[in-house]
Amino acid sequence: MKPWRWLHGLLGLTLAGLLAWGGWVEYRELSELAPVNPAEVVDEVVAQLQQRALNAAKVDWPQARRTALETASSGRRRDLDLALDRLVRGLEDGHSFYLPVRSAVPMLASSASAEPQPLARLEAPVRGVSRLAVDAFSSLDAEQVRKAAAALRALALTLRRDATCGWLLDLTRNRGGNMFPMLQGLSPWLPEGDWLQFEDASGARVSLRRGADGIWLGAQRVSEPVADDAWPQGLPPRRVAVLLGAETASSGEMVALAFKALPHVLFFGRATAGLTSGNELLPLRNGGLIAMTTTRAVDRAGHVHHGSIAPDQAFGDDEAAALAAAAWVVQGCSPGG
Structure with a gap:
């Protein structure tokens, strides 16, 4: 097989x-x-x-x-x-x-009839800056994935339309799961081109990228194009402060890496869990499954990750990190910011 x-x-x-x-x-x-x-x-x-x-x-x-x-x-x-x-x-x-x-x-097991699993939520603003939390997502059902991605995308588009300076993207409780609805939902905040790559033991790489024709993982399209995903021409990018913590792991780390090395993005908080690798699933004839780590993540700057993602500004306290992140976002609205 x-x-x-x-x-x-x-x-x-x-x-x-x-x-x-x-x-x-x-x-x-x-x-x-x-x-x-x-x-x-x-x-x-x-x-x-x-x-x-x-x-x-x-x-x-x-x-x-x-x-x-x-x-x-x-x-x-x-x-x-x-x-x-x-x-x-x-x-x-x-x-x-x-x-x-x-x-x-x-x-x-398919769970199309189940209640949609929550993926994201708006938390209380920090110093007037909107805070979007994206958490772990474990569903494997196609319809559940579609609904979760659509709900997150609606939030991302609303914030893009309404926020003046930027946003906080809170990944502190994202312990992993299915990264695709996370990234599909956040696509209005991400540019075209490679978001990240996965490198195997031989050095061969496959890209996760966004083009005008959708989101692709190598030669496989994982999301159809959506007209209003692209950043409107003439609208300057808003600052995105990404909040990280020790529980940010696996797919949560992949989401962070999709934002890494963008000029309007900074990471705040604590080092992540260090599961910056990709797994391939192998079904076995006995009915079991093996999740086999086959790749390491590579960010858009070309850095191969072998462990934790370090924040640009480190804080031992989540609230202190959020306050500093909000201050940085607001600074982007000031003259010369």
Whole structure:
């Protein structure tokens, strides 16, 4: 079976960060297969990890395979799960993980009838500056993703229209998940061109970019073009103060990097969690799933990230960071600001 598409922004066991464009029926059928040969599953996983995992070169694969085969030799599902979990943990990248079928199937179950999962909210202004908080988002359902992105985009457009100086983008509680509705929703604040790139172990890169024809991840379009997303001609960019914290992780960090190195953006707060890497999801014939870290994030300035994102102005207290960020935004309205 072919591996899943490029999928980025998974954070540990928050279980999200996937492109939610179908695949439900295919995966349900996969998860209902009769018991498989554990050795075949182990060999499949070893081959995929050895070929594409970011830290593959750091693992003794013959020894790792022997240990996994020994653990899984009983034929019991729980022992196969244990063997696969240990194989993935052996990468020691802090971001890869294995999900047994009991966790994978509920995660991928379609939830179109459920209440839309909240993604963003307006918080109380700070010194008169609007504050938009974008939090973690775990839904994988296409309709949920669409609704969340549309709601965030509406907020971003409203602030772009009404704010005089700029805004605060609060990512302090964004622990990750599906980065695509986050970035689709914030697209009215982002320019055309590369937002960030993902670099694999060989040095090959794929870009997440916005063009006149939509948002693209490499050769795959992940969002159709929207006419009023583009920044109006003649309107100067507003300042964006991005608030970061220790809980800003994975997809939250990807959102921050999409804004990094823009001339009208500064980061305030604390260093982030340091999961600045991209995961690819691999469905297995036993019904389990592996989220395999395959890339590192590269910002628009060309800097490859290997850990935490440092703020431009560091503060140990979130409120102090917000006050300083608001003061900087207001300064942009003053003469020469």
